[in-house]
Amino acid sequence: MWNPIKQTGWLLIGLLLGGLLAYSINAVASDPIVTDSTSTVTTNGQMTTTVKSPPPSAIAPQFSAGNGNDLCTVGASGAVQTQILGISVGTTFTEENCLRLKKSKTLFDMGMKVAAVSVMCQDQQVFDAMMMAGTPCPYEGKIGDEAKLAWSAHSDKTPDEEDSDNVEEKRLKALGIIGGIFGSLLFF
Numbered sequence: 001m002w003n004p005i006k007q008t009g010w011l012l013i014g015l016l017l018g019g020l021l022a023y024s025i026n027a028v029a030s031d032p033i034v035t036d037s038t039s040t041v042t043t044n045g046q047m048t049t050t051v052k053s054p055p056p057s058a059i060a061p062q063f064s065a066g067n068g069n070d071l072c073t074v075g076a077s078g079a080v081q082t083q084i085l086g087i088s089v090g091t092t093f094t095e096e097n098c099l100r101l102k103k104s105k106t107l108f109d110m111g112m113k114v115a116a117v118s119v120m121c122q123d124q125q126v127f128d129a130m131m132m133a134g135t136p137c138p139y140e141g142k143i144g145d146e147a148k149l150a151w152s153a154h155s156d157k158t159p160d161e162e163d164s165d166n167v168e169e170k171r172l173k174a175l176g177i178i179g180g181i182f183g184s185l186l187f188f
Helices: 004-030 096-109 113-120 124-132 145-153 161-185
Strands: 073-081 086-094
Touching: 073 161, 086 161, 096 113
Parallel strands: none
Antiparallel strands: 073 086
């Protein structure tokens, strides 16, 4: 049976013990731990600081050969860096076939179809292809069979491979010069 006096006594004892426990935990936690120690550090020596700069670097120039520009150029560049000297070189080349295509398209857009074909026929490969197809390139206003006869009579005026070789030779010569410069820098 339930006795309220007995229950109240146990309740008071529990509260008293809980209060004592809380007080002791709080008292222990708030007291700092103190340790006394003394140490002496003695350093003898010399200190040297060396500041090194980053290595030099030659950066090749960048040439844009298009990107929406109406240019017929091709860029070539390179760079070499040695311990002593760095050099960067760049140049551009005009692409003759690109110029020919632009001129021909402009003439065609202006309604000058025969003139546009004539510009394209300045290339040896186009000239040969037109002859093989049975549609010879125009010759001084003549087209068709008349142009074919005129070209046969004036074979000295046909485009030759030397023109296209000159462009390639120029390109190779410039690249050779750039390569020579870089090769000589490797000996430094």
